[in-house]
Amino acid sequence: MDNQFLSQEEIDALLRGGPVPSEAERSNSEITNRESSNSEVILTEEEKDALGxxxxxxxxxxxxxxxxxxxxKVIIxxxxxxxxNEKEFFSGFQEPYMVIEVEFTEGLSGKNVLIIKENEVGVIASLMMGGDGTHSGEITELEQSAAQEAMNQMIASSATSLSEIFKRKINISPPRSKMINSRVNETYEPFGGQEVxxxxxxxxxxxLVDTDIMQVxxxxxxxxxxQMLLAKIYGSPEPETVVTAEEVIGGEKKENIEKKFQKKETEEQLVLPADEKLELILDIPLKVEVVLGRTRRPIKEILSFGPGAIIDLDRLVDEDVEVLVNGTLVAKGEIVVVGENFGVKINQILSPKERLSKI
Incomplete structure (x- = not known):
């Protein structure tokens, strides 16, 4: 109670027959409501869909x-x-995790952090060093270096892909990596404790792995x-014009009103039809590879390779080679000569629908 007057919360509590909330409880409630309100307006549902x-x-x-x-084969x-809330998010990790942090230096602003948990770091490091993906115990310095290289490549590829989507140059700073040991309450707050x-x-x-990785x-x-993705799908919307006091006095300008409604209309539209989603990615270049064969050899044998060494592959002479798009098998065929170059004659291919689902 404050200055002999009942607050609305106290009146409601008395009508329900419950206890009157204390000053501390009312204060906590106000903070919670304020935080909830702030979280709700940080991103609209349309913007979350576009970001996804x-x-x-x-x-x-x-x-x-x-x-x-x-x-x-990796699927993400x-x-x-x-x-x-940044502090609550990072304090929620029960096991150590690796972070790769970059700054956008061109095309976008701000910071981007990629997070992978300790077990997945160990699996990736094992595979990169020629192992079978099994991992136990703490991450060694060598394993950490191997996993860092993998994550560096991932975040660089992600930035390059954004450049292709938005048709603009997007550059990032050299990645900074770190293992965070949450078991000893080591803290990590790259954004200064704000909402993320x-x-x-x-x-x-x-x-070997079925888990969540996180981008913050x-x-x-x-x-x-x-907003960049929205602009690409629906055309570049004009920014909302700020109305000055002078404009309000004389009556708001017609073009200002139209711009406001255009922006509102754009924000309400983002349920992406399937055709428009496909249209969005048609210009993105994909890597096409032809695999003659594969084999696995121990490191000591690989180190002994020299001119004249012969490596046996797992494919027969008359067997079709594999055609991969972005690492996914989409067709099989035979090697042919096209002018002065090698080529592939397609003999077997998946249906368009199956191919699209695998890319």
Missing amino acids: EAGNISMGSAATSLSQLVGR TSPRVEVK VVIYFNMQIED MEPKTAKEVA
Whole structure:
């Protein structure tokens, strides 16, 4: 009670027959409501959808890079966008994790952080060093270096993919990496304790890994990416014009009103039709590879390779070669000569629908 007057909360409590909330309880309630209100307006649902679409495409490229490094099929899908309190988010980790942090230096502003948990770091490091992906115990310095290289490649591929989507140059600073040991309450707050936008992705590496990796950025960076994608899909909307006091006195200008409604209309539209989603990615270049054969050899044998060495592959002479797009098998065929170059004659191919689902 304050100055002999009952607050609305106290009146409600008396009508319900419950206890009157204390000053501390009312204060905590106000803070909670204020935080909830702030979280709700950081990103609209349309912007979250747009951010998820951009993340889906850019992380698809990152998955291809990781697949080439570890020699296994990697799938990164199902983005989920959430707004979190930074301190609560990072303090929620129960096991150590690795972070790769970059700054956007051109094309976008702000910071981008990629997070992978300790077990997945060990699996990736094992595969990169020629192992079978098994891991136990703490991450060694050598394993940490190997996993850092993989994550560097992933975040660089993601930035390159964003450049392709938005048709603009996007550069990042040299990545900075670190292992955070949450078991000893080591803290990590790269954004200064503010609200952050977290994009969760499901990552699968064959039967070895099925987990979430996380991309964290500031709300202004997330909003920037979302608005750039919206502009690409629906055309570049004009920015909302700020109305000055002088304009209000004389009556608001017609073009200002029209610009406001155009922006509002754009924000309400983002449920992406399937055809428009496909149209969005048609210009993105994909890597096409032809695989003559494969084999696995121990490191000591590889180190002994020299001119004249012969490597046996797992493919017969008359067997079709594989045609891969972004690391995914889409066709099989035979080697032919086209002028002065080698080529591939396609003999077997998946249906368009099946091919698209695998890319």
